Amino acid sequence: MSERKKVLGLNFGRVNGNCKGFLKEAIKNAEAQGAEVEIIDTMKKEIKPCIGCGACSRILQSGKGQIKCCQKDDYEEISDAVLAADAIIVAAPVYVLAPTGQFKNFVDRFGPAHDKAYMLFENELRKDTNGEELNPDCLKRHLVSYISVGGATTQNWVSYGIPGMNLFGMSLNMKVVDQLDAYGSYVPDNHQRLLEKSAEMGKHIVEALDQKTSEIEWTSDPGTCPVCHCNEMTMTGTTKVSCPICGIYGKLVVDGDDVKVEFSEEEKRRSRLRFTGVLEHQVEQGRKDRYPRFDEYVKKFQAMQDEM
16 A cells, blocks of 8 residues: 555444454554554444434534534444545444344435535535535545344345345445445355355455545456446336446346346446446435535536546
C-alpha cells in the first residue's frame, strides 16, 4: 500500500461465535498486509431501530452541520468508524434466512442518511452558497466485503444472507470486493475451508485499496447477476427478469437444461450498487429542481467516480 489504510471489521454475531472467528481471520490477514485494523462487536452496542423522523435529511439540506441521528445510543460511534475506514469487512449471522436484526437496524439508519449522490449534490450546493462542507469521509471511496454465516448445511436455509448484506454498502456506493456465503459453518472440514476463504478476503481487500475501482478483480462466486453476483431473480411472466438487489433488467435465456440471464452494459451501469444507479434515484426522488447547476454537478461527479 502507498499509505497505511484503515480496515474495519464489523461483527454482528456473538462475541465468540463463528462470525467473529471468520472475521478475525480476515482482519488478521489485512493487518499482515500492512493495514491499520479494528473490530467492533456490535452486539455489545445499542442500536435502536430507525423511527423514520427524517432529521438526518433535514440536517443535510440545511446547509450547515454534519449528518447526525437524533436518537441517543451507540449508532453514531459505529457510523463514524465506518465512514473513517477505507475498507470494511462485515460478518453477520443468519437466524431466519436473512441477516440478523441488529444488522438491519444499523442499515436502516445508516443507508438513508448517507446516500452518496444526495450527499455529493448537497455538498456542492453548500460550496455554492458558502455553507459548511460535509465530512470528506462521507464522500470518499469505501470498499466492503461480506461474510454471511449460517449453521445450516444447505444453502437454501440461508438464501437471503448475502443478498441482505448487500444493503449495507448500497447507499454509500461502496465497492463490493468479495462475499462469502459461510453456511455449514459447524462442519469441521467446511469450517477450515471457510477460515481459509476469510483469510484470502482480508488479503484481497487490502490489495484492492491500491487499485482503481474498475481494476478490482472479482474472485468470489460469480453468481447470476454480473454486478452484485447474487443468484436471486424476480420473474415478470416473460423472459424479462430483474435483479432485486441491483434493480436492473435482463433476459432469461434457456438452452436445454442450462439457464442464464443476459444483461446489457447499459443495464449494468444502472445498478443500485454503482454511482449511476444512486444518481438515478436522486432524479426519481424529484430532487433535480433543487440544484440550479444539476448537469454540471453530474459531469463533475461522474469524472470523479471514474478516477476512483
